[in-house]
Amino acid sequence: MTQHAQHTERRDAVAPGTWDDPGALHTLRELHRSGALAAEYPAVPSLLARMPRSQLPAAGQLLARLDPKEVRRHAPEVTAVPVAVTGHSTVAPVVAPLTAELARHGLLLEAAVAPYGSYLEDLMRPARAEEPQLTLCLLDPQTVFDDVTTPWRVADVAAAARARLALLGSAVRMHQEAGRGLLVLNTVPLLRRFTHQLVDLRSRSRLGAVWRDFNTGLLELAERHPGVVVVDLDPLTGEGVPAYEPRTGQYARARLSDLLLAAYAREAAHVVRARLGRTRKVLVLDLDGTLWGGILGEAGPDGVELGSGLRGEAFQEFQRTVAQLGSQGVLLAVSSKNDDGPVRRTLSGHPGMVLREDDFVRINANWKAKHDNLRDIATRLGLGLDSFVFVDDSLFECGLVADRLPEVAVVRVDAEPALHAPALLADGWFDLFELTEADLERAGRYRTEALRQEFREDTGSYQEYLEGLGIEVVLRPPDDTELGRVSQLTLRTNQFHLATERLQVAQVAEWSERPGHHVIAVRARDRFGDHGLVGALFLRRDHETLRIDNFVLSCRVFSRGIEDACLAAVLAFARDTGATAVTGRYLPSPRNTAFASFYADHGFAVTGTDPDAPDAVFFRHDLAAPAPAPAHLRLDAAFGPFDGDRA
Structure with a gap:
């Protein structure tokens, strides 16, 4: 059997996580009846994802009877x-x-x-x-x-x-x-x-x-x-x-x-x-039956349904919806079981295409499993899979991705292209509070990231790669036009987010206006382009101690020494303004555990926990021997006028 035939045969095969499964509500009722629903609460999202939407109110009635304290006792995560x-x-x-x-x-x-x-x-x-x-x-x-x-x-x-x-x-x-x-x-x-x-x-x-x-x-x-x-x-x-x-x-x-x-x-x-910062950033699309009608490998570029005829116009309208999302910073990618050459020729040359090859930050057209392709796209973009939305018309592929990659939001579209856009938009996966310049520039920045990846592959050691990037880091208080971006970083960043505090624009502005408080925006660029505003520090002066209440940095600039440079700048600022110590606070979350030792790795000592938040850990640096910024980058830090009043 050919690859095209196998692909066709499996599009509607039954797979784990079958959509519109009426048995999902029965399972939920059995869990409730047996008293196990609180303990099994982490399994509830997958049950609800398989449930027909008409059954959600009944499911809500069951779930609303749970005691939240009991759920947290069984599932503190x-x-x-x-x-x-x-x-x-x-x-x-x-x-x-x-x-x-x-x-x-x-x-x-x-x-x-x-x-x-x-x-x-x-x-x-x-x-x-x-x-x-x-x-x-x-x-x-x-x-x-x-x-x-x-x-x-x-x-x-x-x-x-x-x-x-x-x-x-x-x-x-x-x-x-x-x-x-x-x-x-x-x-x-x-x-x-x-x-x-x-x-x-x-x-x-x-x-x-x-x-x-x-x-x-x-x-x-x-x-x-x-x-x-x-x-x-x-x-x-x-x-x-x-x-x-x-x-x-x-x-x-x-x-x-x-x-x-x-x-x-x-x-x-x-x-x-x-x-809560759970807005998705990446939309990965299948092609055959999703962006156009028919199977490219069988019909050829001229034979797919797109642009002409009622169904072709419906596929074209769906592409317009996707393009509108892409114009607002949603990263578009392709995962398709097809040969790469015909896919790129169709994207570039078909007269009915609204989306073109350059609209996608990554095109994975091959015969690998879709979940493996999604992992590859995530790795190349440097993003977590929980920022991904995957759209496919195949029940088998949707079920398999949902089963293998539960953190990915899966949208299954059916054989009616006029319903593709409503299905994609039904869950507001990309909703955010305010669209910023950083959102509008995101796609271009991730395309530039591909150039960095190629440069990395051409260099010997990682240190050689860093030295060749020519990184520049600038720390300044944000101006009024940047408060929305700072707020967005606190809302959407989950990995390098040391205290996981979610702040609206008004709260960021209020913090920066308090005596003894500093909000510091982190900007970065390198030889390939400007990363833009990628991080923020929230500092508070308390007599002779400078407190780092929160530190957030975009995942796309990890491990390049930028976080080290920021901390070196804070320690230098504290020393230059007469502080005797700097303290940092780490509040664990399901996504930031990789940075639990960040302060300890930079010369801070553990001093205790927070009585109001027992999971929070406090660290202290006595400024005796603060480490300098990494030598491979250039640091320009100006924190603004010093205000020594206690908050």
Whole structure:
């Protein structure tokens, strides 16, 4: 049997992790019934990945019954997410779908549900000790219409909407000024049950305009407050999700339908995932049946479906979606069971191609297993597999990758190309809080990285390679335009992230403005190009001690001496400003264990742990003999004016 024939035969073969497996819910129920669900919680994401989406609410009901403390006792490695849930009406029904959506990503919801209708008091109160740093505030049509008396006119609704928006604006400002973390609001659907109480069409049009102004005001709250996210419900209701169910709305005061809450929970889970730094960076695509129709090895470049005909246009539209993601910094790669030459000729020369060869940072067209190709791409890019999304139309290939590489997000598309884009976009894998210049330049930088790889292969020793790179490291306080990138590094970097603190832009700005505090941005370049802003140090002066509260560095510049240069610069700054010691803090996470000994390896001694965080380890350097920066690079460090006041 030829390789092409084997490929064709296996595309729809059954494999581990079969999609839309109704038995997955049965397995979950059995685990719950036997009392083993808490202990088996780490296996839940794979069960939910195989489950039809229609079964997720039932799964959420089971998972919401678990005691989070019991789950953490059995599986301390699972990340718990404390969330305060409040709103205008009954909000408890969102807990089950949100539990399921977070569990799909290996997260454990710890929900604190506020009493009915208490949202304004919840937002306006002062901060409390150890409260959740994430608040979901659900708004519904009664947020406005509770203030409208019967009979009413459009002008009455407009007045109520303006007053409610002003009150919400004040509440949001107080929530943010109290430093209570991320706040998630939502736009409010306008229901037919209100529009059609007006019998004249002109009034209905005016009501629609009033309502859109109200939602615009809600969306603008996110522009005014960096710590606010507004989930727009219009795209969800626009795709047919019902906004309201009359019986539960009337009798249970649940003013948003269960289906809309389930869709909202998925969007909210994407926000949580972005906040935890779990945004994906790489999109790896199959070709045959995914980017074009047909099998290239059998039909040839001129025979694939692409650009002409209904299906060819659908494949072309999917490519436009992929290109749009790529234009915003998502790295595109190919893993295809095909011969390399025909693939590159098709990418470069087919008139229907939207994506071209240069749009991909890596093309692996060969006959190796897909999971091996993904490992190769990850190695060459210097990225973890947990930053990858893999798209394929083959059930076999998707199942095999999901089984062999569980950290990879797998998106299975089917034989209908018109549904490829919705499948890819359904989970918001690439969602982030703010797009930065570094995102837009990412693809070019990773293409440059391929040149570094070639240079490395042509040099003898690793030291010779480093000396030939001509690395320059610049340390400076970030300007206002760079705060978003610094925040993004804390949110998205997981490996060299010594204290794993996730900071929004406002928190970075607040830190840098405090007396005795320094935020230092790390920039790097070499003979092949500019790496850009790749790291950040968060320093705090406490009398004669300079504390490194956090140190984060992009994974793409590991092991080139940049981290050593940064630490040497901090020690020199401390000594030059009269400090007698520098302390560092390491807080373990599932992804940063490779750097547990970083401080110890650089002359720091262990001094103890943090009573409030027993896993955190403190280190101290007495500045007696600080090591200089590595000789193979040039260091330019200027930390700004010294402020010796204690924080």
